[in-house]
Amino acid sequence: MATPQAVIDTSELDQLRIPLRTQLWRLVRKQPLGAAGAFIVIIMSLAAIFANVITSYNPVANDLASMLQSPEANHWMGTDEFGRDILTRVIYGARTALSIGLTAAFLGATGGLVLGVASAYFGGIFDLITQRIVDVLMAFPLIIMALAVVATLGPGAQNVIIAITIPFIPTCARVVRSSALAIREIPYVDAARALGFSHARIILRHMVPNVMAPYLIMLSTFVGQAILLEAVLSYLGMGVQDPTPAWGLMLKGGAEEFLESAPWVSIFPGLAISFAVFGFNLFGDAMRDVLDPKMRRD
Amino acid sequence: MAKLLEIENLRTQFFTADGVVRAVDDVTYDVNEGETVALVGESGCGKSVSALSILRLIPWPPGRIVGGSIRFLGKDLLQLSDPEIRRVRGHQIAMVFQEPMTSLNPVLTIGLQLTETMQYHLGMSNEQAEKRAVELLRMVGIADGERRLQQYPHHFSGGMRQRVMIALALSCEPKLIIADEPTTALDVTIQAQILQLMKDLSNRMGVALMIITHNLGVVARYADRVNVMYAGKIVEEGTAEQIYHSPKHPYTIGLLASVPRMDQHRGRRLVPIEGQPPDLTKLDNGCAYRPRCRWAFDRCAQAIPPLEHVGDGQMSACFRKHELGDDVKAAS
Numbered sequence: 001m002a003t004p005q006a007v008i009d010t011s012e013l014d015q016l017r018i019p020l021r022t023q024l025w026r027l028v029r030k031q032p033l034g035a036a037g038a039f040i041v042i043i044m045s046l047a048a049i050f051a052n053v054i055t056s057y058n059p060v061a062n063d064l065a066s067m068l069q070s071p072e073a074n075h076w077m078g079t080d081e082f083g084r085d086i087l088t089r090v091i092y093g094a095r096t097a098l099s100i101g102l103t104a105a106f107l108g109a110t111g112g113l114v115l116g117v118a119s120a121y122f123g124g125i126f127d128l129i130t131q132r133i134v135d136v137l138m139a140f141p142l143i144i145m146a147l148a149v150v151a152t153l154g155p156g157a158q159n160v161i162i163a164i165t166i167p168f169i170p171t172c173a174r175v176v177r178s179s180a181l182a183i184r185e186i187p188y189v190d191a192a193r194a195l196g197f198s199h200a201r202i203i204l205r206h207m208v209p210n211v212m213a214p215y216l217i218m219l220s221t222f223v224g225q226a227i228l229l230e231a232v233l234s235y236l237g238m239g240v241q242d243p244t245p246a247w248g249l250m251l252k253g254g255a256e257e258f259l260e261s262a263p264w265v266s267i268f269p270g271l272a273i274s275f276a277v278f279g280f281n282l283f284g285d286a287m288r289d290v291l292d293p294k295m296r297r298d
Numbered sequence: 299m300a301k302l303l304e305i306e307n308l309r310t311q312f313f314t315a316d317g318v319v320r321a322v323d324d325v326t327y328d329v330n331e332g333e334t335v336a337l338v339g340e341s342g343c344g345k346s347v348s349a350l351s352i353l354r355l356i357p358w359p360p361g362r363i364v365g366g367s368i369r370f371l372g373k374d375l376l377q378l379s380d381p382e383i384r385r386v387r388g389h390q391i392a393m394v395f396q397e398p399m400t401s402l403n404p405v406l407t408i409g410l411q412l413t414e415t416m417q418y419h420l421g422m423s424n425e426q427a428e429k430r431a432v433e434l435l436r437m438v439g440i441a442d443g444e445r446r447l448q449q450y451p452h453h454f455s456g457g458m459r460q461r462v463m464i465a466l467a468l469s470c471e472p473k474l475i476i477a478d479e480p481t482t483a484l485d486v487t488i489q490a491q492i493l494q495l496m497k498d499l500s501n502r503m504g505v506a507l508m509i510i511t512h513n514l515g516v517v518a519r520y521a522d523r524v525n526v527m528y529a530g531k532i533v534e535e536g537t538a539e540q541i542y543h544s545p546k547h548p549y550t551i552g553l554l555a556s557v558p559r560m561d562q563h564r565g566r567r568l569v570p571i572e573g574q575p576p577d578l579t580k581l582d583n584g585c586a587y588r589p590r591c592r593w594a595f596d597r598c599a600q601a602i603p604p605l606e607h608v609g610d611g612q613m614s615a616c617f618r619k620h621e622l623g624d625d626v627k628a629a630s
Contacts, residue, residue: 124359186400187395187396187397187400187401188400188401188402188403188404190355190395191393191395191401191402191463192403193355193387194353194355194387194388194392194393194395195387195388195392195415195418195466196383196384196385196386196387196388196389196418196419197384197388197414197418198384201418205406205414206403206406209403209405209406210403210404210405212405
């Protein structure tokens, strides 16, 4: 009989680690679309962070001497009806889109995460009531729901964030709950209970880390959706207000008045919206493929 | 020896669509300080439920403890408030589960899982807890603790994970460790190591051990006293020696006849127990083992035999307990 002092050594295992650069390169080759999405996301983030370094124009100051100029050497994307450089406003618009998109997506996904895990953990009547509220909220289309919230609270960046966050919470809660239900049945949750931990600790410390995969997938797709929603709300005049550079606002000004005479006013912000949403969606899809073990096997 | 845990008339039931399942039905037993007690029986006989009842971990709905008392160090655990029972769980009574592969959280490091418990119950600082965690890992036979603490459960084999679970159970110096089939999921060679480790450590630290198992070999080797359960009731109670060499209940006799034994000649045929355990929702007013019992007679259908002394501390719940002695040899 072996004694308890018998010792098993597994130090060689550490040498099997793959260097990060090789892993990254493998990922790019396996997920070219995801890499392209990540590229767009990175470009957009850099543009948002370094907006004031990249361009010397002021995004909000009017320059009536150069109204509605077509794209040329000084103004690569032309100027709008107030003489503001479109490229500058597109770059600064990335800042608005990302700050609203990231905040709303993060709040929505995180709220849904906690609610979904708690719902699965407690089960019973709590689960039943939570899920019926989720049902009601999910019955409204995303845009109608957001519009209703803004209509109640009034426009403005902060209210737009709230308006986008609220419909995200139930969507994420539903997805997270289904993963958490499976985790609830794994013995380590009962083991944690047998160790005397409180409900809050078990939910936050022991269950939440196990549903990170669906959470991150939801988070990344939410950012794209939130950017689109923000643009829609701004386009409808219920989001951020002029003169803040926001893609939806720029599209509105350009599309309604100058679509024929000065198409560049609306084309470039429109392209920015499309690329941003496209990029985040590709990134989110790739993330799902990588994080979902069932997809990975193929 | 002082009594550590006294379970009296414990009844735990599950309220299902098919009726009330009387998983634990009027069970009484106790565990003395530092002693190793085994709870034996086949699947679904209520042994795990009776263990989970001690820590009040029966999920409601559908399960509920409907009667009896569980006294631990003089306190009735069934009367404690939720925060109070949480202080008992993991701290004074620890549990080791059946599945080492899934009892540890795969996304948290071993170190975090070990230290968290000690910080939570003993109020240790991070450094103290880490130091003790390394010590605990050494005690359960895992070297290089500092590095091991940074690793995740998938870096460990099943046997090593069960060692970690034992370290976790010992971490807060409990008075009692309940091990629910601690070796079922392990290789036979590892099973012996793990049991020996648990027995050694509990002896050394004076911790009482309650082993829940369906493996009679485990019982013979490691338990001081044995409770045999059938259909939610204890049918026989005695020392390991008594249970093994002079069983006084037909079910125990049947169990022993159905497993190979090193202390008997090789040519012996193994005799299975015919039939199935009864549906716990449809128990009648007679002995639950009667349909499978070859000693059964009229009286068995009319009343449930009480658990009574047969001498020398051994107890049996059979009307014919005194006639069984000579038959055992014939049966085996």
